[in-house]
Amino acid sequence: xxxxxxxxxxxxxxxxxxxxxxxxxxxxxxxxxxxxxxxxxxxxxxxxxxxxxxxxxxxxxxxxxxxxxxxxxxxxxxxxxxxxxxxxxxxxxxxxxxxxxxxxxxxxxxxxxxxxxxxxxxxxxxxxxxxxxxxxxxxxxxxxxxxxxxxxxxxxxxxxxxxxxxxx
Amino acid sequence: xxxxxxxxxxxxxxxxxxxxxxxxxxxxxxxxxxxxxxxxxxxxxxxxxxxxxxxxxxxxxxxxxxxxxxxxxxxxxxxxxxxxxxxxxxxxxxxxxxxxxxxxxxxxxxxxxxxxxxxxxxxxxxxxxxxxxxxxxxxxxxxxxxxxxxxxxxxxxxxxxxxxxxxxxxxxxxxxxxxxxxxxxxxxxxx
Numbered sequence: 001x002x003x004x005x006x007x008x009x010x011x012x013x014x015x016x017x018x019x020x021x022x023x024x025x026x027x028x029x030x031x032x033x034x035x036x037x038x039x040x041x042x043x044x045x046x047x048x049x050x051x052x053x054x055x056x057x058x059x060x061x062x063x064x065x066x067x068x069x070x071x072x073x074x075x076x077x078x079x080x081x082x083x084x085x086x087x088x089x090x091x092x093x094x095x096x097x098x099x100x101x102x103x104x105x106x107x108x109x110x111x112x113x114x115x116x117x118x119x120x121x122x123x124x125x126x127x128x129x130x131x132x133x134x135x136x137x138x139x140x141x142x143x144x145x146x147x148x149x150x151x152x153x154x155x156x157x158x159x160x161x162x163x164x165x166x167x168x
Numbered sequence: 169x170x171x172x173x174x175x176x177x178x179x180x181x182x183x184x185x186x187x188x189x190x191x192x193x194x195x196x197x198x199x200x201x202x203x204x205x206x207x208x209x210x211x212x213x214x215x216x217x218x219x220x221x222x223x224x225x226x227x228x229x230x231x232x233x234x235x236x237x238x239x240x241x242x243x244x245x246x247x248x249x250x251x252x253x254x255x256x257x258x259x260x261x262x263x264x265x266x267x268x269x270x271x272x273x274x275x276x277x278x279x280x281x282x283x284x285x286x287x288x289x290x291x292x293x294x295x296x297x298x299x300x301x302x303x304x305x306x307x308x309x310x311x312x313x314x315x316x317x318x319x320x321x322x323x324x325x326x327x328x329x330x331x332x333x334x335x336x337x338x339x340x341x342x343x344x345x346x347x348x349x350x351x352x353x354x355x356x357x358x359x
Binding site: 023027030031034037038039041042043045046049056059063064067068070071156159160164167 | 201235
């Protein structure tokens, strides 16, 4: 399916005009994008390092995951909204940029993975990791660690590809 | 005086072939900058968790000392790598960085954030962490945490703005701006 029309629409929108003509606002939105990324990825890293038993070992994992959830969602909304604004300034250029598409693929994969696999597996983490008492439906510890590493890798690729858009 | 010294130092660094090589190397420079941003995420991610606890808005079930002590190592690892990659970025473009008003503002904010972190550490030690299990810490601790977050937001924003040339030395600006940016040649032409 050809979705270039979305970029053409964005390129011709008032948002694009605003992004191109307001350098000060654009730079502020860029800062919001980075700060949202820090909030999103920072909280994901904290949860994943906890499930890898690297940090806060022995602290019930539920407490960490529950507390990071809200900030992950705020960060996600922040990067998407600020990202749309940033994209509008160079929409047609991004339509053919490999790093942009790699980032978008990673972002979509990261969101789906976080909401499905990560969430399901972490809630069934064994006592040796979760420290929340024995569970009848617990998965093996290596599965939890594999999911944590996969999640870190996906979001690392999103951030790295995002940075490389600027160099391409 | 300080501007001249900084300019001489930057020019001296700029004379090294490795500085030019790093600046012009497409992949090496990109990787260093990518590492800088990613370790910034690790450092500020851990700091965010600690500051949110000190503000009393998250991780309220945990003693504050648990987060502070046990996130210290990953936070410092992120900080050290961020500092090294930041130094390399400076080394790659020393003259423009030295004469960037945003870079100067960023350094001031980093120093302020460091001083604030020391003050928070002293305050927590002086209080014997008697509020350790309280969901909401005392006001002075919350003010320190809010300041910490605010200062690091300004560090990130000013770092991002370094990419813009709004107040670069080649632009026409008032004398004060030349002085603030350290544009020594332009200042001399003014006099």
